[in-house]
Structures are given as structure tokens and as C-alpha cells.
Amino acid sequence: MSMISYRQALHDALRSELLRDDQVFLIGEEIGHFEGSYKITAGLLSEFGPKRVRDTPIAEEGFTGAAIGAAMLGLRPVVEIMTINFSLLALDQIVNHAAKIYGMFGGQARVPLVIRTPGGGGQQLGATHSQNIELYYAFVPGMKVVAPSTPADAKALLLAAVRDDDPVLFLENLALYNTKGEVPDEDVPAEIGRAAVTRPGTDITVIGYSRMAAVALQVAEQLAETDGIDAEVIDLRSLRPLDRETIINSVRRTNCAVVVEDDWLSYGIGAEIAATVAEGAFDWLDAPVRRVAMSEVPLPYAKPLETAALPSAADVITAIRQTLAARGR
Structure with a gap:
């Protein structure tokens, strides 16, 4: 095991797959000579050359379409799209082509494509550069969408995504790049579609993904120490396919749930999780499912307003305490 950053874990997974399989190549804006806006691809152009680390013009629809054809x-x-916000320019290629080719061609063609892209607020990048719009892709059959929260999962899920025969949107939250954790030195891909119980507990289930899964775990550890609350934390890791079984089984044990997410409340991932709980564990619930999400506004640039709009650890703590109070604790 090595203690490395989320950023380094992604770099190591890409390098490992480039070494393992000659059919793997990287393509995107400024990933070669500039080594990527967030330096995930640092050193890979010099090691593997321009045929396998390909810089592109600023043309998301074009280079995403070229990658689909190559796949x-x-x-x-x-594919590295500099930010998930720019993926909107390639929405037709992703949704109408990458996601549908296997089905429309009766299985005669597959699209083993990975689209890596960061998202999330908190960096003062403004409303059009700070969105969490993974729901656009998780909504679409034919796509797989993963959102790791730890360096270990970042490496393992990226290995799995590159080896998968279906198109995978690989979501990275900007706030996670410098976080560190223990990562296995060997290359062991994760199972896409399997959530992780990052902290077992008996009092309440807290469900999140990406940055908010990390926040949920921190909150659970804090409440265990200060309030004696034994919260179970589920890191979804995969948004499509969604591990509904792990969610339902957990809520049946704890009898209540809080869902935390970085995107907007209405029509979001959290709404899908709440519906999953209602359908699979309604008779076990002792309190309504509560949701914690971002304020429903274009994210402000001003730092105090941006911070106020984003969900925080304090918001999660409040939701947990309210839920437990509603069940009489």
C-alpha cells in the first residue's frame, strides 16, 4: 500500500493501462504538452508519445465523436473533458451515439470508451464552471457513470472503466484531487455497480457519492465521538448501475436514512435514492428520508455566497439529528 493523492491515483491508473494494453490511448484538450489542466496526465506524453497521448483543438463534440469511432x-x-460543464458541447455524441450504438446495432458494435471529467463547486470558478450535472448521464440507459470519493477507489474504478466494453463517464470532484489515502500498489479493478459500506452502523444510514461521501464519513466519525450516534455510511461509487440492494438492506437495518449530494435537490440523484428507499424499505422506516443538497441557484462566484450555497458537514449533522429526533431519539 502507498499513501498517495487522488490525483496521483488517477495518473497511476492511466499509466498502468497504457502499459498494459496498446489499444488504450488518451485524447483531450491540453493533456499532452501542458500535461492536463489538473496535471493528471503529467509525463505521459514524453513516455508514450503523441500517438497515444493526443492533444486536440477546443472542440468537445469533435474529439468525443472521434473517440467513439475509434472505440x-x-x-x-x-477522453479527458476539461470540466463536466464542457461535456454539454458533446452531449449529442455521448447520449445519442456512445450510449446507444450497442443497442441500435444489435450488439454488432461496442463502444469501450471512458470520459474522464471533473466537476463540483467550491473553487470560485463561477456558475458555468462549477456544476454537478452527472445526472444528465446517469439518466441515460447504455451509459455507466462512476464517482469515486477516495484515491483507492479512483484507481480501482478507473482501471475497471478502461477495461469495460461499455461507455463510462468517470466523474472526478475538483475538491478531491489533493486528498490522500492508502492505495494498493497492485492493479486490482473494482466492480462497477457495487457500493461500499465505508462505515458500518446501527442508528442511521447516510448515503452519498463523490465529495459528499467523504463528508458523510467525516460527519459519522465526529457524531460517534461527540454524540454516541452510530451511523452507517454508504459510498455509492457508481450512479449507473446503482447498487439498490446495498441501500435497501442498510436502511432495513437502521430504519432511517439521510441522502447527501453536491448537486441540486430537485430531480437529482438524491431523489432517486429516496425513491429506492421508499420502494424497498418503506415498512422499515421510522422517519422520513431527509436529503441534503446544494441550494437551487446558479452557483455564485463570491466565496461567502458560494460556500453558503454548497452543502456542508454542518448541514449533514443537522439532517441526521432531525431524522433521529423524528424517530424519538
Whole structure:
């Protein structure tokens, strides 16, 4: 095991897959000579050359479409879109082509494509550069969407995504890049579609993904120490496919749930989780499912307003205490 950053874990996974499989190549804006806006691809151009680390023009629809074609012909492209906000320019290619080709061609062609892209607020990048719009892709059959919260999962899920024969949107939250954790030195891919119980507990289930899964775990440890609350934490890791079984089984044990997410409350991932709990564990619930999410506004640039709009650890603590109070604790 090595203690490395989330950023380094992604870099190591990409390098490992480039070494393992000659059909893997990277493509995106400024990933070569500039080494990526967030330096995930640092050093890879000099090691593997421009054929396998390909800089592109500022044309998301174009280079995403080129990657889809390459994938259909047997290559395994890893696209880096500088921010998930820019993926909107390639929405037609992703939703109407990458996600649908296997089904529309009756299985005659596959699209083993990975789209890596960071998202999330808190960096004062303004409303059009700080969104969490993974729901757009998790909504679409034919896509897989993963959102790791730890360096270990970042490496393991990226290995799995590159080796998968379906298109995978790989979500990275900007706030996680410098976080550190223990990562296995060997290359062991994770199972896409399997949530992780990062902290077992008996009093309440807290469900999150990406940055908010990390916040949920911190809150659970804090409440265990200060309030004696034994919270179980589920890190979804995968948004499509969604591990509904782990969610339902946990809530059936704890009898209440709080869902935390970085995106907007209405129509979001949290709403889907709440519906999953209602359908699979309603008779076990002792209190309504509560949701913690971002304020429903375009994210402000001013730091105090941005901080106020984003969900915080304090918001999660409040929701947990309210839920437990509603069940009489």
C-alpha cells in the first residue's frame, strides 16, 4: 500500500493501462504538452508519445465523436473533458451515439470508451464552471457513470472503466484531487455497480457519492465521538448501475436514512435514492428520508455566497439529528 493523492491515483491508473494494453490511448484538450489542466496526465506524453497521448483543438463534440469511432473499431480511448460543464458541447455524441450504438446495432458494435471529467463547486470558478450535472448521464440507459470519493477507489474504478466494453463517464470532484489515502500498489479493478459500506452502523444510514461521501464519513466519525450516534455510511461509487440492494438492506437495518449530494435537490440523484428507499424499505422506516443538497441557484462566484450555497458537514449533522429526533431519539 502507498499513501498517495487522488490525483496521483488517477495518473497511476492511466499509466498502468497504457502499459498494459496498446489499444488504450488518451485524447483531450491540453493533456499532452501542458500535461492536463489538473496535471493528471503529467509525463505521459514524453513516455508514450503523441500517438497515444493526443492533444486536440477546443472542440468537445469533435474529439468525443472521434473517440467513439475509434472505440467502435477496436481501440480503447480515454477522453479527458476539461470540466463536466464542457461535456454539454458533446452531449449529442455521448447520449445519442456512445450510449446507444450497442443497442441500435444489435450488439454488432461496442463502444469501450471512458470520459474522464471533473466537476463540483467550491473553487470560485463561477456558475458555468462549477456544476454537478452527472445526472444528465446517469439518466441515460447504455451509459455507466462512476464517482469515486477516495484515491483507492479512483484507481480501482478507473482501471475497471478502461477495461469495460461499455461507455463510462468517470466523474472526478475538483475538491478531491489533493486528498490522500492508502492505495494498493497492485492493479486490482473494482466492480462497477457495487457500493461500499465505508462505515458500518446501527442508528442511521447516510448515503452519498463523490465529495459528499467523504463528508458523510467525516460527519459519522465526529457524531460517534461527540454524540454516541452510530451511523452507517454508504459510498455509492457508481450512479449507473446503482447498487439498490446495498441501500435497501442498510436502511432495513437502521430504519432511517439521510441522502447527501453536491448537486441540486430537485430531480437529482438524491431523489432517486429516496425513491429506492421508499420502494424497498418503506415498512422499515421510522422517519422520513431527509436529503441534503446544494441550494437551487446558479452557483455564485463570491466565496461567502458560494460556500453558503454548497452543502456542508454542518448541514449533514443537522439532517441526521432531525431524522433521529423524528424517530424519538
